[in-house]
Amino acid sequence: MEPVARPPLRDEIRDVLVEGMISGRWGPGDRIVERRLAAELKVSQAPVREALRELEALRLVESSPNKGARVRGFTPADLREVYQVRAGLEETATRLGSPSVPALRAHVARMHDAAAAGSLDGQVRHLVGFHREIVAASGNAVLVSVWESLGIEVWTHVSIRLFRMRPHENAADHEPLVEAFDRGDPEVGRLLRDHVLGYAP
Amino acid sequence: MEPVARPPLRDEIRDVLVEGMISGRWGPGDRIVERRLAAELKVSQAPVREALRELEALRLVESSPNKGARVRGFTPADLREVYQVRAGLEETATRLGSPSVPALRAHVARMHDAAAAGSLDGQVRHLVGFHREIVAASGNAVLVSVWESLGIEVWTHVSIRLFRMRPHENAADHEPLVEAFDRGDPEVGRLLRDHVLGYAP
DNA sequence: TCTCATCATATGATCGATCATAGGGTGTTT
DNA sequence: AAACACCCTATGATCGATCATATGATGAGA
Structure with a gap:
């Protein structure tokens, strides 16, 4: 107890x-x-x-x-460094395990809802949740903790405010990834990497 | 001052x-x-x-x-997790920059010397130095610090003692990598990844 | 003897106080 | 006025003491 x-x-x-x-x-x-x-x-x-x-x-x-x-102050260049590392980690994750497609869809759906409701917090939470699901699915605890140590959630919030980054049309951007996971596309790792790099300013 | x-x-x-x-x-x-x-x-x-x-x-x-x-106690499985992450990070590094081939050769040579002199410490130092050179060459400070955060050097020492791991025929194992870097082989990332995974127990 | 409540001890968690350094302000000398 | 040495304050670094918890020892009661 x-x-x-x-x-x-x-x-x-x-x-x-x-x-x-x-x-x-x-x-x-x-x-x-x-x-x-x-x-x-x-x-x-x-x-x-x-x-x-x-x-x-x-x-x-x-x-x-x-x-x-x-x-910590940080320039777009710093952000880029973080995203490069993060992209590599997430690609590694796809080699180690496959995420639950329904879970991914759920995150995308809620991302949609949050966007419709104008909730920036909600969008970020599910955007991060989507990626966290992928990392967690690797089953590698070290990978998870290293990924978490990048402080994704906080940086996402902060950079949205500072750089006035739009959280893209997140939901839409994620659909192709979900499909790739669903059909077991061997290229999903590369897709995901490029997707993450696309966040970089 | x-x-x-x-x-x-x-x-x-x-x-x-x-x-x-x-x-x-x-x-x-x-x-x-x-x-x-x-x-x-x-x-x-x-x-x-x-x-x-x-x-x-x-x-x-x-x-x-x-x-x-x-x-921290750790099982071979834990070690494997660390090596998987490390392999991914080093592969990422090769995408971002190319290490100095002479520097790599120098590490290999000193690894050799240390092995000949029976210096385990020396072997580990240059083994780690070899890989650190690759990571540093990425020019990505975040990548470097994440890689360092895996505590490679200490774990290498500890696992050699605990698991009686031989530091392989390190020098020999590294030659093909150096050659690949030297000729700008686009497959060097994959080679390096497999090489690192080969360390795992 | 076995079980369980109570207490003793070791040790982590936190506190309030002190020491040491960094930066800035002030007065003196030229 | 400029250069410099000195001092003053704010604050980080460290300390010694106290509070709180966990773990094992002790012993009464069944």
């Missing part, structure tokens, strides 16, 4: 930061001052530091010794 | 841990007790914790809330 099992404080703090970055409270280049945040959240400096280290590992913030942390 | 610029204490502690894992002082499954290590190194608990978090991100240790950290 495992009843309450509160998550460590650092995780909650990390989520606050991630949420803040998505909502725009902290934008690229903004400093994140450990003591201020600690005071605001009514916690001590230590867990805040640990949360920041975690975000550093996720490449969401950068910090230099004795200078503190700031939200 | 930037004279002394001591690295943060947590980094030194992390290196001590990594070194200890390579040397066998800590083996898979061993607990790492924050306070003991802190006392031994004459530092406080905080930087030790941060070092452990860092190693957690590198997948070298695992920890559960209120239970502490232990060196």
